[in-house]
Amino acid sequence: MRFTSQTSSDGVIEQLFTLPFTLGEIPGVLWTPDGTAGTRPLILMGHGGGQHKKAPGIVARARRFAAECGFAVAAIDAPAHGDRPRTKEHNRLIGEMRNRMQTGGDVAPVLAEFHTLLANQSVPEWRAVLDAVQELDHVGAYPVGYWGMSLGCGLGIPFIAAEPRIRAAVLGLNGAETSAEAAAQITVPVEFLVQWDDERVPRAASLALFDLFASAEKTLHANPGKHAEVPMFELDSSLRFFTRHLS
Template structure:
């Protein structure tokens, strides 16, 4: 079992940012710089970044800012295998080259992305669970507090098997991913789900998103469908995800900074 080692720290605009390592997996933890009076612990939200991105991508930073300043959450992201500060393997390079070739030729990318993400999930889920173990040893988080998950696109490809495998996660925001490799894991998920899709998505067709949404066994699951293509994901959905997690992790939204 690997312990968490902080490697850098900075603070700005009421947010404490701490880089860390769990074994050789790099991550970042954002926390309130000054906890609310009397609040010894706060819930933890794990976030999965998108394909080709990294733990400090602007989308991750933007969501973290709203979750930390709006609800007082702790928010953690780790680099997925072959992403961010982690070296690419020969397999990573092979799959990425095949994806670029298919995109340039106008061929379907789904078979490649689904296969590659499924392999990343096999590696990432144990890493995420070890990271969660280590984070819950921190006194400001603790082992008995609620845990949420947010991951769109590749964050869903890795997040669905993670949520299915990890009973400590009590609510999740997911969406915009092909269902092919995720059906069986989705059928084991019973926690509340907020699911987003783009109705005119040229990459992940609406039928694919609807099929994955239907597969979740959750009694409470909400579908948010917005007009537009894959890259037209509306920012107001980020605010919705904050309210969803606040409701299910037992916090109040005090700000939408």
């Protein structure tokens, strides 16, 4: 794991890193509260489709997790996103999705194929990042949470199902198409966000995914509005959810 830059503002240190993995590198970012040593809960954040590790919604949440809760937070570019290379297969599926969006075709099956392709790559990458980050003196081995919406939910579900270090998850804006089998293996507490007027994820698919989680404690929060219009008070709720389950 190699740190390439470090900045500090408003009590939060932000470190960009790259982690060598198989034939390439995983680019990531780590936020930690400034001036406090020792181990702490870690939140792994999975960005949405078309976004990247420093998308505004990721940065804003990560800084609050670090500043208000004292958590460490890590985000990485998902495969084919941000600074990651795209394969021919990535480009073919992205082109097909764009084409169907423009012509009013059915995007869902192509999106499901894309998510499945990325998840096969993403799960071992997240495990490698978690191994590396937990070895850092200012993070350490402590209970871990996962936060991911949309693509970050789709890639997070098989990761959470496979990774016992994850103890709680905030997920949402995704349906049951791609990750049904893994969802049914998740037993940790889940807070699941649904946008009631989501133009990308059918309401029934969201409710079906919530149904699948095997968690004894799972709570669904639905709010009016489109895919990208999650209200900011849900961030307050996420903060409290992780504090309750990781601290």
